[in-house]
Amino acid sequence: MRGILASSIGVTCAAALALPLAPPAAAADARPAPTAEAATRAAVTTEADVPGSTQSLPLHLLTRERASGAAVLGLAPRTVRNFSLLGVVWDDPAAELHGRVQVRTRSAGTGTWSGWQDVETHNADHAADPGTAEDTSGRVRGATAPLWVGPSDAVEIRVRAEPAQKAGAGPGSAGTPAGGADGIPLPSGLRLELIDPGTAAPPPGDAADGPRTGAMSAEATAASAANAGLAPLGAAEIPALTREQTQRELLASRGAEATEAAEAVEPAEPAGSAGPAGPVEQQRAKPYIGPRPAIVTRRGWGANESLREKGFVYTGKVKAAFVHHTATGNNYTCAQAPSVIRGIYRFHVRSMGWRDIGYNFLIDKCGRIYEGRAGGVAKPVLGAHTLGFNSNTMGVAVIGSHSSKKPSSSAVKGIARLTAWKLGLNGMNPKGKTYLKSGGGNLYRKGKKVRLNVISGHRDGFNTACPGGKLYSKLGSARSTAARYQGR
Known part of the structure; x- marks a missing residue:
């Protein structure tokens, strides 16, 4: 929906x-x-x-x-x-x-x-x-x-x-x-x-540290509430789960959805009846899903929620992940990554005129994963990352430039950890292929159904150098590792 x-x-x-x-x-x-005139204009x-x-x-x-x-x-x-x-x-x-x-x-x-x-x-x-x-x-x-x-x-x-x-x-x-x-x-x-990018946000702690203190704006509250069930309101980080915990969480979610759907179309079976397996039982098959990784929330990296447009836009099932590099250079420390993200966010919204940061997720050179566009990390948020293929996909950007420099092994592992979980939520095999309908671009005309890898590089959907040759060559490893995390 x-x-x-x-x-x-x-x-x-x-x-x-x-x-x-x-x-x-x-x-x-x-x-x-500075002259008095310059100082006055700067203040204004x-x-x-x-x-x-x-x-x-x-x-x-x-x-x-x-x-x-x-x-x-x-x-x-x-x-x-x-x-x-x-x-x-x-x-x-x-x-x-x-x-x-x-x-x-x-x-x-x-x-x-x-x-x-x-x-x-x-x-x-x-x-x-x-x-x-x-x-x-x-x-x-x-x-x-x-x-x-x-x-x-x-x-x-x-x-x-x-x-x-x-x-x-x-x-x-x-x-x-x-x-x-x-x-x-x-x-x-x-x-x-x-x-x-503004004052650096303090590094997020673990789940035991609890949510950040301080008043939250309506926009910040909405962005945090979109992750309800995954972390407390105002949390700086969504905590990691084991694979078993992640599977139980997904099965519980599927069971609740199936029960609601069944009750909406048919009366409940009488107690003790021995009819065929219903929707709830059908959802109990062990899912292929990787353990949920820790994810720094927008509040964790210090997003100024007043910059973006209010409200969220969703697409359908997330069938594929497109991998990017930000092309912002590699001269940053992992402690600076939140500042880099805040800078990209402000550039996308204030300078380029987008409704929010374009990527759904970002990963730094240390492998740390960050929430991108607001709307909930487990939800199918519509991004602006791959012209023509934003619907039914997610965009994952490695912070850096990787045309001539290899990505860190931690960043590649971060791609695998994130996609094993997020694609697993949607029943997708990281080593598989899927069909996507083009929204129009320089490789595929609008409306054309294209068969692509479930984990693709940006260049697979658009004629571009992104995500850089050195990162693109690591996607095979990311696919295999993600599938292994899913138990395939």
Whole structure:
């Protein structure tokens, strides 16, 4: 049964006035005091009583490459309010950024500048399905992947348009003619988004520590209540169960559902009758399901529930899991993972215009599992992770970039533990295949039924490099391990 509750919240980005620094590295390390005008604007644009913030800075033409005439847009080195994650957005979500985005940042702790880092430019494959309410809200923007840079207080960025010959497209591509006569036009409205994820949440304890204290907003209460039966209201973590405990929990749930269904269509059998096995007895077969892993809740990683849209959107049975990487880089510690998630969450909602974070679950390099989109970890929450295949699936994102770097064995094990449990709730074999109907994308037309692995990589449903070749090559191991956890 599909239930939909939705309401809109405006998407705003607080613009900040930043002070340009001299381009040379030595001068760039200097920290000029803010002017009175800059300080006033910063105070006005800071969001009151909301942890974290977003600075949105328009990009300008810096120069044109002499050989091709292609534009280079960006910003000269400048001091800004503290941030830890960044990305680039533009007006038209259907437009692609053909070019190279590079940034360098200044550490707020040491005052030293990083080297130039590349930002993953193609992010349109992570999105709500075409034609859905989330896709057609009018708030959605095109975007790069976000990049985690750690606590920083200055930034420099350059965006080089890709030559037409390399991109294989002409000047009629969507966007402005910023690419020049021989370059692919860059999308219009390019802006650099600088995300402060807010104060780090204290690490969640075990179940014995009980729920977090403190008043909860209505939105936070609803998000926590969606996990009723799994953890107390306000809990920072859903505790792990053994496989036997998980099986008993599932059988009890199935039995209650079967009893309700039977009572709704037929009268109860008289006591002592010896009729055929009823719905309850049929549910008593030992299920194939892995032990429920510990899962850090949204309250555990410090989600600001006022950012997302109210209400939850559900899909049908979870028939498959799509594995992703966040492409946010690998320069984070496991203690920083909640901050990285808060940054991605704010980028998805405030900068990109989505109703909530796109992934259903996230896993850090230490193998710790985090609740993603709100609505309940055991429920079929509709995400925005695999364009065309968000219905009847779940999206699992490993925090990091895995095109050239292998994922940790702990992260791969985390995928197996999570999918063994969640797919087991829905009776799915992690080593099996299933049919999914495409919602439309660049690999499969809308309405086409596609046979895919129950645990698939993002690239299986959309023409993309995600989840990176090094992570994609580990999915076979994740499938086998998940099936073993299920007792298959």
